[in-house]
Amino acid sequence: MIDGIETYGSTDLMEKLQKSEDSVFLLTIGTTETSKIQDISGAGATPDLTVFTPAADAEFMVLGEVHCTQTVAETVVDGAAAPTPARLTKAALQLTNIPFIVVDAGSKVKPDVEYYKLGNEYGRDIRTGKGVLNPLEILENGKDLGAELSRRHEIIIIGESIAAGTTTALGVLKALGYEANEKVSGSMPHNPHDLKSKVVDEGLENAGIEPGKADAIQAIGAVGDPTIVAIAGMVLGSDVPVILAGGTQMAATCAAIKSIQPNFDFSRINLATTIYVAADETADLFGILEQIDDNITVNVVNPHFEESSHEGLKNYLTGFVKEGVGAGGMMFAALALGNSVEKLREKIEKVCK
Numbered sequence: 001m002i003d004g005i006e007t008y009g010s011t012d013l014m015e016k017l018q019k020s021e022d023s024v025f026l027l028t029i030g031t032t033e034t035s036k037i038q039d040i041s042g043a044g045a046t047p048d049l050t051v052f053t054p055a056a057d058a059e060f061m062v063l064g065e066v067h068c069t070q071t072v073a074e075t076v077v078d079g080a081a082a083p084t085p086a087r088l089t090k091a092a093l094q095l096t097n098i099p100f101i102v103v104d105a106g107s108k109v110k111p112d113v114e115y116y117k118l119g120n121e122y123g124r125d126i127r128t129g130k131g132v133l134n135p136l137e138i139l140e141n142g143k144d145l146g147a148e149l150s151r152r153h154e155i156i157i158i159g160e161s162i163a164a165g166t167t168t169a170l171g172v173l174k175a176l177g178y179e180a181n182e183k184v185s186g187s188m189p190h191n192p193h194d195l196k197s198k199v200v201d202e203g204l205e206n207a208g209i210e211p212g213k214a215d216a217i218q219a220i221g222a223v224g225d226p227t228i229v230a231i232a233g234m235v236l237g238s239d240v241p242v243i244l245a246g247g248t249q250m251a252a253t254c255a256a257i258k259s260i261q262p263n264f265d266f267s268r269i270n271l272a273t274t275i276y277v278a279a280d281e282t283a284d285l286f287g288i289l290e291q292i293d294d295n296i297t298v299n300v301v302n303p304h305f306e307e308s309s310h311e312g313l314k315n316y317l318t319g320f321v322k323e324g325v326g327a328g329g330m331m332f333a334a335l336a337l338g339n340s341v342e343k344l345r346e347k348i349e350k351v352c353k
Contacts, residue, residue, distance in 0.1 A: 004304070004341040005332060006278075008286070009297025013241050013270045016155060017336050023155040025093065025100035025245075025333075026234070027061060027326060029054035029115075030226035031108040032123035032131060035163035040195055042188035043163035043324070050163035051108050057086040057161040057325050058102045058111035061093075067112040082320035083312045083352050085327035088303070089159065091347040092330035095339050098157070103145065103234075105138055106226030118142055118230050123162075126171050126223040127199055129207030135220045135229045139260075142233020150238040157272075157333060158234060159245040159326015160227045169252035171200040171223025176255050177212025178291050183284040184248045189319030191282035216259035224252075232256040235269065242269045245329020247277035247322070251288045258292055266295040273328035275302040276316050301331045303345050310349050 007014065017023065035041045035050035044050035052069040059066045093100055102115035108122040118141040121133045132138070149156055162168075166184040173180035182193045200223055204211065207222035214222070220229045231253045235242050244250040250271050257264050277285055278300040289296050305313040316322065334344050 004335045006300045020154045022153050023098050024153040025157045028103045028160045028227050029107050030105040030162045032225040033125040041164040053163050054107050054161040055109040055111040060086050062113040082315040085324040087351045088327040089325045089330045091351040092334040095334045105230030123225040126203040129203050129222050131223050135217050138229045139233040142230045143237030146234035146237025150240045155241050157243040157329050161325045162227045165249045167196045168225035169248045172219045172252045174211050175214045175219035185277050185280045185283035216256040243329050244271045245326035247273040254292050266293040270297045272299040272332035274323045276322035299332045
């Protein structure tokens, strides 16, 4: 038992992480223009700014500052704000010295840093029924990258940054036949389930897809986003343990992996997320995962922001942000590798200031 971590399933991967001296973190960025729909995402101060958030997160992670827009991303609701989870991830990376790579699955705004490019198209508004124009290209390039990184590293940790990703996750889950209505999380205190369902249903109708009658490529192409198929490809291409650093979007990725490779061994991957997703009363992460596979271990991290002196971090307790940019997975790694919750929280506060 490690303070700050609750594990639901096997501890094997955690023990491998503790013994490994060669892990790598991947920040997978992408765009879905679904994020520009009013009130659907809090991953940016305004709907139009959400398309800058993934690139801004990547730039902040690498450079400590942002070039693509004027400010680091934050969630703002009714005048209250919470910092981007990129700050949490950056703090955890500093504590662990784990190297990291930016992977562009398909973003509209490109970061001013080096990155691996998996595709030439960004994600469109899923209401059109054409959310991702090149899912097969992204999948195959993701497989190649996963295989390459497996030759160089013992464990791969994968996070994502994409605004409106819980809506596209709902789309993929629903298209594949999973019951996910009112189960996906969100980045705001109020989770707009009705709006998300309406957007997904419009996309499925325009794509001519009946829920449960699509495969992963059809589902992602219609109502998904580039990060889901990119991460699925990297997992399928790898042959080392993988930590999926996130919540709802990673659940949708698992569903896509199962559709592409029905006999996939889910015991070799873990999800690692925050308490703010796992205990989200407006969602049900475990209810989604139980439908996919019983062997998916979930590690839940609690950084105890109620004890923080930073007001923006305390807003995580009231439903702001919750997760993203691999924050849950990297905080999990930091704690598993011997850092205390207090040390982690102090580092996060320092990065936030």
